[in-house]
Amino acid sequence: xxxxxxxxxxxxxxxxxxxxxxxxxxxxxxxxxxxxxxxxxxxxxxxxxxxxxxxxxxxxxxxxxxxxxxxxxxxxxxxxxxxxxxxxxxxxxxxxxxxxxxxxxxxxxxxxxxxxxxxxxxxxxxxxxxxxxxxxxxxxxxxxxxxxxxxxxxxxxxxxxxxxxxxxxxxxxxxxxxxxxxxxxxxxxxxxxxxxxxxxxxxxxxxxxxxxxxxxxxxxxxxxxxxxxxxxxxxxxxxxx
Amino acid sequence: xxxxxxxxxxxxxxxxxxxxxxxxxxxxxxxxxxxxxxxxxxxxxxxxxxxxxxxxxxxxxxxxxxxxxxxxxxxxxxxxxxxxxxxxxxxxxxxxxxxxxxxxxxxxxxxxxxxxxxxxxxxxxxxxxxxxxxxxxxxxxxxxxxxxxxxxxxxxxxxxxxxxxxxxxxxxxxxxxxxxxxxxxxxxxxxxxxxxxxxxxxxxxxxxxxxxxxxxxxxxxxx
Numbered sequence: 001x002x003x004x005x006x007x008x009x010x011x012x013x014x015x016x017x018x019x020x021x022x023x024x025x026x027x028x029x030x031x032x033x034x035x036x037x038x039x040x041x042x043x044x045x046x047x048x049x050x051x052x053x054x055x056x057x058x059x060x061x062x063x064x065x066x067x068x069x070x071x072x073x074x075x076x077x078x079x080x081x082x083x084x085x086x087x088x089x090x091x092x093x094x095x096x097x098x099x100x101x102x103x104x105x106x107x108x109x110x111x112x113x114x115x116x117x118x119x120x121x122x123x124x125x126x127x128x129x130x131x132x133x134x135x136x137x138x139x140x141x142x143x144x145x146x147x148x149x150x151x152x153x154x155x156x157x158x159x160x161x162x163x164x165x166x167x168x169x170x171x172x173x174x175x176x177x178x179x180x181x182x183x184x185x186x187x188x189x190x191x192x193x194x195x196x197x198x199x200x201x202x203x204x205x206x207x208x209x210x211x212x213x214x215x216x217x218x219x220x221x222x223x224x225x226x227x228x229x230x231x232x233x234x235x236x237x238x239x240x241x
Numbered sequence: 242x243x244x245x246x247x248x249x250x251x252x253x254x255x256x257x258x259x260x261x262x263x264x265x266x267x268x269x270x271x272x273x274x275x276x277x278x279x280x281x282x283x284x285x286x287x288x289x290x291x292x293x294x295x296x297x298x299x300x301x302x303x304x305x306x307x308x309x310x311x312x313x314x315x316x317x318x319x320x321x322x323x324x325x326x327x328x329x330x331x332x333x334x335x336x337x338x339x340x341x342x343x344x345x346x347x348x349x350x351x352x353x354x355x356x357x358x359x360x361x362x363x364x365x366x367x368x369x370x371x372x373x374x375x376x377x378x379x380x381x382x383x384x385x386x387x388x389x390x391x392x393x394x395x396x397x398x399x400x401x402x403x404x405x406x407x408x409x410x411x412x413x414x415x416x417x418x419x420x421x422x423x424x425x426x427x428x429x430x431x432x433x434x435x436x437x438x439x440x441x442x443x444x445x446x447x448x449x450x451x452x453x454x455x456x457x458x459x460x461x462x463x464x
Contacts, residue, residue, distance in 0.1 A: 050366055077372035087367035091385050101371035104381060153371060 001026040001157060001188045002047055007056035009042055009212075016042045017053070018212040024190060026156075029183050031199040031220075032192045034209035035235060040192045043209070044159050047190065048072075048079045061156055077105060080150025084162040086142040088134040094121065094145050095130040098152040106153065113152065120148040124178050140171030144178055151182075158182065160191040196240060200224060208232050245432035254433045257424060264420030265441050271334060271416060272403045272445070275342035279402060282346025287353025288379060301350065308347035313408055316340055321412045337409045337416065345402045352398060356391035357383055389460050396453035400446045407442075417441055
């Protein structure tokens with residue numbers, strides 16, 4: 001579903017991604033873990049070309065997005081993204097947030113987009129908030145709306161870039177619950193997170209990044225019980241107390 | 242010594258009211274047309290100035306910096322006296338519309354650019370991630386949010402633009418300022434002439450300034 005080959009990314013003098021190779025199978029739940037500044041957000045943003053790799057190939061759903069600039073918009077429609085800061089459209093109601101892109105970009109009828117939109121809002125437990133504006137919602141509610149917004153495009157892949165890092169502690173679980181439910185549906189998921197519990201329970205596979213490189217790549221059991229690299233052990237000992 | 246505001250001078254002005262009416266009309270026409278041009282230029286270059294494309298960005302900077310850092314009078318003199326040497330002779334009204342329009346277009350471009358850049362970067366990224374192009378993201382997501390920030394300074398620009406059409410007086414433009422000046426130049430009744438002219442500009446500009454204040458207050462409330 002996603003293939004990343006020899007990807008390098010430079011920001012000026014900073015070398016953020018160093019020869020990244022990664023293949024994500026259809027339906028796989030990949031969790032990306034690593035200290036801040038390790039390049040994990042940049043990596044996930046290279047999948048939908050919010051960051052353009054300086055070098056290397058990215059293939060998403062059979063389209064080489066690094067080579068075919070014109071195809072990027074098309075591919076993005078089938079790759080949902082959830083951001084740390086939610087990034088809901090503040091001038092639109094909750095339901096309009098869900099229907100805007102399906103209507104304008106995917107040319108769905110407003111009726112259809114609203115019907116599926118309401119269904120997704122129900123699924124994230126926010127049907128009652130359809131007419132509210134994002135500023136009237138809590139952080140956890142906003143993030144659940146953001147997930148529903150991405151789902152209403154009917155994507156094949158969902159990218160989560162630290163979806164709970166900006167939330168108050170008591171709101172993290174409601175977002176993780178929605179994500180766990182989604183994982184059971186069989187959609188391909190790439191999740192950058194610091195939530196180790198989520199990684200342990202939901203991930204098929206965990207990669208650990210540090211300093212722009214993938215240091216660890218395997219099952220959650222392997223990652224949490226028998227990490228191979230000293231750096232991983234050090235990281236885990238600090239984060240799992 | 243006769244007072245500069247002697248009664249008979251006001252009577253003379255009233256008799257020649259059409260001179261001022263024609264000037265007022267000309268100023269209104271030039272203002273409206275120049276505003277149209279300035280908005281077109283301003284929105285276009287404002288969007289380019291906020292973009293990440295190098296060449297359009299450099300072009301925008303050249304336009305804005307050149308216009309903002311030279312006096313309007315010189316720009317209008319160039320259009321009026323300079324262009325004929327290059328084989329282009331424009332009617333005075335066109336010099337007014339182009340001169341004032343291009344001048345305020347540069348200021349409006351800066352207003353639009355800063356408005357676009359005031360919208361958090363995440364909004365553009367969210368829109369792009371959903372498959373919007375850069376222009377679609379601007380139109381549907383970013384500009385509607387920038388509006389709130391942009392409207393008050395934009396309305397102020399309209400006020401400056403109307404006042405600045407008086408630069409046409411320097412090149413015999415037939416606008417309100419020119420008519421007032423030449424009428425008073427003939428009979429030396431400068432007092433009433435300038436008072437009435439000032440009031441006429443006030444009538445054009447004051448409602449707009451009030452509207453700008455109103456928009457500012459509204460933006461503060463909703464911010």
